[in-house]
Amino acid sequence: MLLFCTVHGVQAQENGARDAQADPVTTVTTLPAVAVTAENDREPGQHLRKEVTSGALGTRTQLATPYSTTVVTSEELADRQAKKLGDVFARDASVSDNSNPYNAWASYITVRGMQLDWQNGYRIDGQPINAYGITMPYEQLESVQLLKGLSGFMYGFGAPGGIVNYVTKKPPVTDKQIASVDVGYASTNVWSEHLDLGGRAGPNAMFGYRFNATHEEGKTYNDGNVRRDSFSLSADARLTRELTATFGALYQERHASGITTALSTYGLAGTMLPAPLSGGSNTLVTPDQHLNTNLQIYTAGLRYDLGQNWTISTSYSFSKSTRYRNESTYLLSDVQGDYSDTRFEGKEGHQANAWQVMAEGLVRTGPLQHQLVFGASYQKQTSDNTANAFYQQIGIGNIYQPNTNRFNGGGYATYRAADIVQKALFVSDTIALTSRWSVLGGVRFTNYEQHGYSVNGTTSSTYAKNGVATPSVAVMYKLALDTTLYASYVESLEAGSVVGSTYANYGAVLNPLRSKQYEVGVKTQNERWSATAALFRIERGAQYANGDNVFVEDGESVFQGLEAGASVRLGRDWTVGGDLMWLATKYKKGSDYDGNRVAGAPGFVAVGHASYAVPALPGLVVGASAKFTGNTTLSPAGDIKVPGYMIYSMGATYTTKVAGHTVGLRAAIDNLTNHRYWEFQYANYIQPGQSRTVALNARLEF
Structure with missing residues (x-):
């Protein structure tokens, strides 16, 4: 996706405020969370002074977080006109795109060679959601935050790929009113309308609100159809x-x-893939296939300032997501593209209740200053599957020819397939040893209980363990106010997988897996440039489908590599940047595939981007980007590889005033050369890369 970084001057007062936040050991923010203004969203570089939500660590700037993170702002989301999660992180070389906006793989990405856990790897405003099949309303988000790697101490059980946190738009801090409307167009004929309203009311602007509504409908670039209605509300009340x-x-x-x-x-003869198709090909779609989803989340919280740099907060959330899928899987048999068409149709649902209470503040013990966080949390997740799902072959075909197979069922009932309960206590202490040196220690203790159920309601599997400890330690050194060196170690447990319908042991619940992560890195944010780099090693229990198509846990997978990125403002008008990841992976310790590369992990990824503010027409910014993804092993056996590919994008933004109102125009072209390529989707699964698409948007601020 095209990356824009529009350069504006940043007021000295704003710089000073951000500088004060750069060291959380000496400063704790006790005011309620505030909305980020558009001007701050336009801060050049990697936004390292921006705050990220880090679970049990509380809220810290990226500079003060001893783990690798990425923040994508609302302006960047608008500039990129994101339609899927891969678009959001197109600038990050550590993130590979496995997503598709128009099927059940909408939220799939690979981070450092590991796919995120759709049960535990996604959150909205820090609260858990089940993200399978969900395409988010990106126009209603303030930012999207990515914590790379292990998250066990910060959030509890979760796969080691990382955590994506969607931050919704918040009420304004002052009594300034927010009102805008925009209209968008996307290939081939999808139209959208979006309304954004916000303000404050009551005595002393006590009550704040932010309301967003979106309607989207039309024919998609892959010859399908989409219809979406999204609504979000964020409100606060300054009671005292x-x-x-x-x-x-x-x-x-x-x-x-x-x-x-x-x-x-799985059944492909030989080691070569068929010639790639365009993602816009209509030979891979049939009109009876569909994905209908519903997402709901409701949150409530209280935050109390105890004085003396101490606050206490509590929050509760309920989230619910449902899917009704009619979806084929084409089981390729040869390099000519012949396949057997296996159709799944059924309904699925997920719910999560989450509660947390947390206290954070500063204390001194002699010459040492401590930033302390204490907390307790409770979380219950439930999963519902179809009792009578349809899953069988409905015909054959060839990927280069139209598919004439059809199936429409209905009348599906669901049953409770699994539930997971986590009860946890956590504590962390960040100790300022000197003005430059600090150390962090934290641990989460979790009581974990997981059940799987059969269709008749009997318990088919159980795993329970109390007092599971997931620790984290880190050492940080500030070379300068805006430059941090760090070394960190963290452990994590991830919930046992509920085996999907494509495997021979469908419905089985596997035991949790433990992972370990070692990381050394540096982050620096300066007035005209920013840079990050990290060396990491992650050790994780291996999961894969064996030769009998049984999804198993066996042995270990190791991921180690280097990631680095930078953004530089050149002169008055140019901004250039780049990002890269080198990654070495292998299976080991008794795995059936000892020594093989881990499936889904590219060996090398690189991104470059540039933007130019046209002096002759103030407000106009044009830009271009390119992303190279190296070859990726498709299966643990290592006999088939997805070839590497390069994708180019271009676009422009123009901001001006019309009759005293701000008007913004945006255009973006993805996959400029209409390159055809295969994209790794999941182990032993591929999808065609997105074809060339055009997106346009016009916004009017009242």
């Missing part, structure tokens, strides 16, 4: 100087038909 209450809600109903089919290579 010390006490603030918050409320949030997000509701989205989305229907996509003619969705892109997944291609399985």
